[in-house]
Amino acid sequence: AQTVTQSQPEMSVQEAETVTLSCTYDTSESDYYLFWYKQPPSRQMILVIRQEAYKQQNATENRFSVNFQKAAKSFSLKISDSQLGDAAMYFCAYRGMNRDDKIIFGKGTRLHILP
Amino acid sequence: GAVVSQHPSWVICKSGTSVKIECRSLDFQATTMFWYRQFPKQSLMLMATSNEGSKATYEQGVEKDKFLINHASLTLSTLTVTSAHPEDSSFYICSATLAGGPRTDTQYFGPGTRLTVL
Numbered sequence: 001a002q003t004v005t006q007s008q009p010e011m012s013v014q015e016a017e018t019v020t021l022s023c024t025y026d027t028s029e030s031d032y033y034l035f036w037y038k039q040p041p042s043r044q045m046i047l048v049i050r051q052e053a054y055k056q057q058n059a060t061e062n063r064f065s066v067n068f069q070k071a072a073k074s075f076s077l078k079i080s081d082s083q084l085g086d087a088a089m090y091f092c093a094y095r096g097m098n099r100d101d102k103i104i105f106g107k108g109t110r111l112h113i114l115p
Numbered sequence: 116g117a118v119v120s121q122h123p124s125w126v127i128c129k130s131g132t133s134v135k136i137e138c139r140s141l142d143f144q145a146t147t148m149f150w151y152r153q154f155p156k157q158s159l160m161l162m163a164t165s166n167e168g169s170k171a172t173y174e175q176g177v178e179k180d181k182f183l184i185n186h187a188s189l190t191l192s193t194l195t196v197t198s199a200h201p202e203d204s205s206f207y208i209c210s211a212t213l214a215g216g217p218r219t220d221t222q223y224f225g226p227g228t229r230l231t232v233l
Contacts, residue, residue: 043208
């Protein structure tokens, strides 16, 4: 069975600095999708970034980028120029290629932004 | 695009009553909708997966007679908590995946519904 592990329950970063959130996963599949979702205090889940495993290029979305290491099964999220609005719970997630595959979430990392 | 709404955003009910939560995809048709439950400071727990026009698939340990799911159209799914009890108090979140297009793998989430059972 697939698993997703986020080893950092909480992290803090100074405003305008860069922070990296870790995520590892386990799967025997060769093709799959990986996601980072953000859940701010409003509790609305927001898609931050999406990575297709068959693409070697790391996905980027403005200040958010990932370091996807397929062999190591690692999928870290880097947030550059951290802003107060980035404070949230961040969930790493895995999904297989089949239509009925479920998303498997990690336990989350709570990110604090220090002014 | 890919907006999902939920109604109500919060609800308080008495023990023993039933509560219905609606999940709508506003600007797209959803192949599949998912229902999650989230306890404070925890991750999302998948309760069930529903496809339009067919019975929902429940996760192990989720009582299908207690949590009734109806997916009547490609834009609407409902979760009914029957005979609610205080232990059913939680935050319920739905999500939907696109029917067709390049992003059928991505789930788009509703804003959630906070249920409090007195």
